[in-house]
Amino acid sequence: MTAIALSDVVKDFPTGDGPVRAVDHVNLMLDPGEVVAFLGPNGAGKSTCIDMMLGLTDPTHGTVQVHGGSPRAAVQAGRIGAILQSGGLLDDLTVHQTLTMIATLHPGRIDLDTLMRRTNLTPLASRRVSHCSGGERQRLRFALALIPDPDILILDEPTAGMDVNARAEFWATTHQEAANGQTVLFATHYLKEAQDFADRIILIAEGRIVADGTVDEIRRLGAGRSVSAHWPGWTPDISLPGVTHHEREGERVRWWADDSDALALHLLTSTAATDLEITTADLDSAFAALTRTTTTGATA
Ligand SMILES: Nc1ncnc2c1ncn2[C@@H]1O[C@H](COP(=O)(O)OP(=O)(O)OP(=O)(O)O)[C@@H](O)[C@H]1O
Numbered sequence: 001m002t003a004i005a006l007s008d009v010v011k012d013f014p015t016g017d018g019p020v021r022a023v024d025h026v027n028l029m030l031d032p033g034e035v036v037a038f039l040g041p042n043g044a045g046k047s048t049c050i051d052m053m054l055g056l057t058d059p060t061h062g063t064v065q066v067h068g069g070s071p072r073a074a075v076q077a078g079r080i081g082a083i084l085q086s087g088g089l090l091d092d093l094t095v096h097q098t099l100t101m102i103a104t105l106h107p108g109r110i111d112l113d114t115l116m117r118r119t120n121l122t123p124l125a126s127r128r129v130s131h132c133s134g135g136e137r138q139r140l141r142f143a144l145a146l147i148p149d150p151d152i153l154i155l156d157e158p159t160a161g162m163d164v165n166a167r168a169e170f171w172a173t174t175h176q177e178a179a180n181g182q183t184v185l186f187a188t189h190y191l192k193e194a195q196d197f198a199d200r201i202i203l204i205a206e207g208r209i210v211a212d213g214t215v216d217e218i219r220r221l222g223a224g225r226s227v228s229a230h231w232p233g234w235t236p237d238i239s240l241p242g243v244t245h246h247e248r249e250g251e252r253v254r255w256w257a258d259d260s261d262a263l264a265l266h267l268l269t270s271t272a273a274t275d276l277e278i279t280t281a282d283l284d285s286a287f288a289a290l291t292r293t294t295t296t297g298a299t300a
Contacts, residue, residue, distance in 0.1 A: 009062035024207035037194035040204035078148030091130035135166030229273035
């Protein structure tokens with residue numbers, strides 16, 4: 001059965017200036033065991049989608065299902081654990097007290113000592129939450145999300161504010177959890193995290209899914225391969241086969257084309273271009289190209 005399914009989901013928020021469309025006809029399905037990164041610029045609609053998956057807000061149009069039922073039923077049954085951007089923790093409690101308090105709501109689900117070991121919280125057990133660093137608090141939130149022993153984990157920018165080491169440690173722990181077959185959906189601004197950790201990337205911009213695939217698929221889709229050459233005399237009036245857009249880099253020009261091999265052949269055999277180079281796009285440029293396309297309608 002599908003872990004999470006969004007069908008033609010729209011979410012409008014009323015504001016003084018009229019409704020804001022945060023999510024615009026989104027369709028997506030997550031299979032059990034998938035690790036999926038939800039990537040997009042600020043205000044793209046990631047948190048709003050996540051809130052709907054957790055039953056915190058309802059879609060204006062369309063349906064959201066978790067394991068074939070309502071998100072709220074899945075949350076109540078402890079089948080989803082989440083880290084949200086604003087998760088309140090009680091400063092005066094210790095790490096152990098915090099976990100014990102929440103564990104009483106899910107009796108028998110999980111052994112706390114084991115959970116603390118799994119999430120590297122054992123050395124912090126008696127530390128007050130107010131004395132924990134940002135990264136340590138985030139680890140605590142992660143442990144809290146695991147208490148119901150959920151089969152879906154939804155993490156909204158879980159490593160925001162963590163330093164490089166804390167991020168690496170966090171992902172190592174999450175990786176172990178995902179190895180147990182959990183479905184993981186995480187929103188992030190860090191392209192590298194998506195690249196290193198996710199099986200699949202869903203790219204969202206202005207409330208719409210603009211790409212959905214593996215890292216390699218997104219790279220190809222976003223910017224494909226480009227061809228650059230030394231050709232100071234080239235101007236956009238000189239037509240080249242299949243070129244969609246270009247950039248100048250000093251005396252070099254870089255072109256993106258539907259068929260980079262055909263373009264390279266043409267440049268070599270029929271033009272004054274020299275010193276050709278063919279480059280495969282990285283995820284950063286794919287991200288920029290795909291999100292730029294939706295915001296300006298142009299690829300140049
Ligand atoms: N309660 C609300 N009322 C009005 N507008 C809202 C509300 N919540 C979100 N929005 C708007 O909906 C859009 C999507 O917001 P959302 O928080 O889902 O984006 P996001 O992709 O999670 O962004 P970020 O990466 O900055 O966290 C934004 O334009 C935001 O201003």
